[in-house]
Amino acid sequence: MKNESLSLLFNLTKTQSLLQRKFDRLSMHGLGYTDFMLLHLLASTSEQQMRRIDLASRMGLTPSGVTRLLSPLEKNGLVGRESNARDARVSYVVLTATGQRVYEEAKVTADALANDILPKITMNQLQAITAIFKQIDPEFTSF
Numbered sequence: 001m002k003n004e005s006l007s008l009l010f011n012l013t014k015t016q017s018l019l020q021r022k023f024d025r026l027s028m029h030g031l032g033y034t035d036f037m038l039l040h041l042l043a044s045t046s047e048q049q050m051r052r053i054d055l056a057s058r059m060g061l062t063p064s065g066v067t068r069l070l071s072p073l074e075k076n077g078l079v080g081r082e083s084n085a086r087d088a089r090v091s092y093v094v095l096t097a098t099g100q101r102v103y104e105e106a107k108v109t110a111d112a113l114a115n116d117i118l119p120k121i122t123m124n125q126l127q128a129i130t131a132i133f134k135q136i137d138p139e140f141t142s143f
Helices: 004-029 033-043 052-059 063-075 097-117 123-136
Strands: 049-051 079-083 091-095
Touching: 004 033, 004 097, 033 049, 033 052, 033 063, 033 079, 033 091, 033 097, 049 052, 052 063, 052 091, 063 079, 091 097
Parallel strands: none
Antiparallel strands: 049 091, 079 091
8 A cells, every 4th residue: 555645755855856956057156955054044144144953943954053053154255254242152143245256147047947947836826836835744843
């Protein structure tokens, strides 16, 4: 007997791999898919900064995974570090001006890819998929 729930989870994993391959076009901007996700999160905040732990949570990564992801972005000047004036134990990942420029250029590519991948998706379909994600992760928040 086929377990439909298990099949759905396998298909989600397969879809993630497919999306990452399709988003390889972001390499023209010097970014990978997860690099772009991270820049997108930073660009989406009013201060263009987040704590590493919050980035990890939003991206579904471990804090050490985010640290590894940030290293090349820092070397390339796309993100920086900023200390919290009130609590020296807290530091923020900050989107730099260069990072903002690269993000804006890459976003044009990413938007076109998203429209190519899901050209006719309806709001009802998006809401149904989001409901599935929320069942998998009750703390799920959309990008």
